[in-house]
Amino acid sequence: xxxxxxxxxxxxxxxxxxxxxxxxxxxxxxxxxxxxxxxxxxxxxxxxxxxxxxxxxxxxxxxxxxxxxxxxxxxxxxxxxxxxxxxxxxxxxxxxxxxxxxxxxxxxxxxxxxxxxxxxxxxxxxxxxxxxxxxxxxxxxxxxxxxxxxxxxxxxxxxxxxxxxxxxxxxxxxxxxxxxxxxxxxxxxx
Amino acid sequence: xxxxxxxxxxxxxxxxxxxxxxxxxxxxxxxxxxxxxxxxxxxxxxxxxxxxxxxxxxxxxxxxxxxxxxxxxxxxxxxxxxxxxxxxxxxxxxxxxxxxxxxxxxxxxxxxxxxxxxxxxxxxxxxxxxxxxxxxxxxxxxxxxxxxxxxxxxxxxxxxxxxxxxxxxxxxxxxxxxxxxxxxxxxxxxxxxxxx
Numbered sequence: 535x536x537x538x539x540x541x542x543x544x545x546x547x548x549x550x551x552x553x554x555x556x557x558x559x560x561x562x563x564x565x566x567x568x569x570x571x572x573x574x575x576x577x578x579x580x581x582x583x584x585x586x587x588x589x590x591x592x593x594x595x596x597x598x599x600x601x602x603x604x605x606x607x608x609x610x611x612x613x614x615x616x617x618x619x620x621x622x623x624x625x626x627x628x629x630x631x632x633x634x635x636x637x638x639x640x641x642x643x644x645x646x647x648x649x650x651x652x653x654x655x656x657x658x659x660x661x662x663x664x665x666x667x668x669x670x671x672x673x674x675x676x677x678x679x680x681x682x683x684x685x686x687x688x689x690x691x692x693x694x695x696x697x698x699x700x701x702x703x704x705x706x707x708x709x710x711x712x713x714x715x716x717x718x719x720x721x722x723x724x
Numbered sequence: 725x726x727x728x729x730x731x732x733x734x735x736x737x738x739x740x741x742x743x744x745x746x747x748x749x750x751x752x753x754x755x756x757x758x759x760x761x762x763x764x765x766x767x768x769x770x771x772x773x774x775x776x777x778x779x780x781x782x783x784x785x786x787x788x789x790x791x792x793x794x795x796x797x798x799x800x801x802x803x804x805x806x807x808x809x810x811x812x813x814x815x816x817x818x819x820x821x822x823x824x825x826x827x828x829x830x831x832x833x834x835x836x837x838x839x840x841x842x843x844x845x846x847x848x849x850x851x852x853x854x855x856x857x858x859x860x861x862x863x864x865x866x867x868x869x870x871x872x873x874x875x876x877x878x879x880x881x882x883x884x885x886x887x888x889x890x891x892x893x894x895x896x897x898x899x900x901x902x903x904x905x906x907x908x909x910x911x912x913x914x915x916x917x918x919x920x
Contacts, residue, residue: 558795565791573785583788590798658780661773665781679742680777681785686744705734712773 546603557597561590564607566683567692568614574677575618577666581625589617611692657715664714672707679704733760737767741774 542563548556561568572585592613600609665673678689690700736753739745745753757763789797890898 554799558792561795562791569785569788570781573781579784579787582785583794586788586794587798587801590795591801594798594802657776658783661777661780662784665777676777677781680774680781682778682782686739686742701735701738702731705731705738708738708770708773709734711777712769715773 542606543604546597546600546606549597550600550603557594560606561593561610564610567678567681567688568610570677570681570683571611571614571674571692572618574665574674575615575622575670577673581621585618585621588621589614592617605691607688608691608694611694660715661711664711667714668707668710672703672710675700675703676707676711679707733763734766734770737763737770740767741770 542560545556545560549560568589569582569586572589573579573582576582576585593610596613600606602609665676668676674693675689678684678692684692686697686700690697693700695703733753733756736745736749736756739749740753753763757767886901888900890900892898
């Protein structure tokens with residue numbers, strides 16, 4: 535059977551038996567949202583690769599402790615969150631000011647019209663700035679929802695909350711970002 | 725500030741823009757959108773926000789190393805740290821290893837000394853030595869014409885020296901002193917001759 539046809543649970547079992555390829559494939563499949571989750575906690579991309587490497591290292595050394603292979607995704611999210619927090623504590627956190635110029639360079643693949651380019655890059659810069667100022671639980675759900683890789687049920691699994699809680703957090707996070715972008719500030723009922 | 729109705733509507737619109745809405749919820753939302761202009765405006769805002777947010781976040785996290793690269797580095801790091809874990813000794817481990825090595829060395833030296841002190845003398849090496857006198861003492865045979873003399877009691881004897889009586893083919897007896905490594909030398913003995 536090819537690796538691609540195997541489900542995550544089987545891959546997790548193989549990884550626990552020391553199969554390097556299975557573990558690599560498992561991480562590759564979950565890479566998008568994992569990166570988003572790490573980014574959402576760090577609120578910074580400068581150390582993203584370093585932290586992701588720490589997460590990978592922790593997964594390699596602790597995969598044998600995974601008791602329910604079918605819940606690998608939730609376990610990975612927990613490991614990632616812990617590693618990010620460890621990293622987070624080590625450094626003195628500074629809010630990263632998003633430079634719209636940097637964003638416009640990154641968005642080259644998306645935008646064609648130069649005028650629209652400037653407007654959209656400014657808007658994207660404002661969105662990212664708003665995202666970095668969100669409380670963590672809202673930032674996590676917002677970033678995960680916009681990496682476009684997970685369903686609501688999968689996001690709830692990763693965040694270890696019920697689906698309804700996740701939905702409410704997402705609605706509030708969107709409202710906060712929207713209000714921040716158009717300059718209204720937060721208006722959230724906690 | 726939003727009320728409960730708006731929360732419900734916003735959840736439904738959010739589900740619609742995220743592609744998570746069920747057919748029943750879609751019908752309900754469509755009916756609401758037909759009559760509610762604010763809901764239609766909110767839908768447009770959320771659609772735009774979602775699109776822009778997806779682009780912004782994708783652009784933000786799309787750079788950097790690939791999953792394979794990061795995993796490869798982590799795997800290599802793990803291999804190195806495993807090596808360090810295997811060959812890293814802490815203070816207690818060093819003490820235990822030193823103690824064990826000392827014990828083994830001490831025991832080895834002890835048994836080597838015991839073995840060398842009991843090594844038999846090879847052949848009648850005292851043949852060319854000068855005759856001093858015969859010995860009056862109990863003897864036990866070692867090899868050939870050599871007999872070990874058990875000198876004990878009140879005689880001051882060094883533990884590292886063995887005494888032997890050598891009987892020549894002509895019947896004469898020689899007292900010889902055996903030292904380490906099979907060397908012998910003539911003994912200084914002042915006793916009465918032993919009756920043959």
